[in-house]
Amino acid sequence: MRHSKLIPEVNAGSMADIAFLLLIFFLVTATISSDEGINRLLPKDCPPEVNCTTPINERNILRIVINNNDDIMIENDVIPLAELKEIAKSFLDNNGDGSCNYCNGTKSSNASDNPKAAVVSLQNSKQTSYKQFIAVQNELTKSYYELRNTYSLNVLKKPSDKLSKEELKQVKDAYPFILPEAETK
Secondary structure (H helix, E strand, C coil), X not given: CCCCCCCCCCCCCCHHHHXXXXXXXXXXXXXXXXXXXXXXXXXXXXXXXXCCCCCCCHHHEEEEEECCCCCEEECCEEECHHHHHHHHHHHHCCCCCCCCCXXXXXXXXXXXXXXXCCXXXXXXXXXXXXXXXXXXXXXXXXXXXXXXXXXXHHXXXXXXXXXXXXXXXXXXXXXXXXXXXXXXX
């Protein structure tokens, strides 16, 4: 006579409960990365000791517009993205009024008086792609970074990563990052 072996059954009724608890545990403990955005400080309200209504000389404004087709325009001329950094650097470092003793500019009458007076105005349209907007921001940031690094090496005789807080403030004061973003029309 053959003996039939009985296989014990596993009670799987609570397996769904265990799976649900594991799912909740991993959802609660997992970290989800998120975009941090662009690291920019927004301008504060105008301090009482400064007259913020003083008009800016037109030659001290570099107007950059990104249109609906993601074309970059400066003074109604379409330029490639690759040229933007050098255009911004030559505009900022122009030394048009001769007051900047650390500038290496050409003293062009079509560019800024000095880096402290220079304003780079960025305007985009409603259909501008996020990718193009960030690419333009990156090129402008590179131009300021390169100018500040050159200042650090030539004036302070140190690489920018070896600067003290006071020296870093001096570099930022020499080339202040003034980039207002105009509203779309």
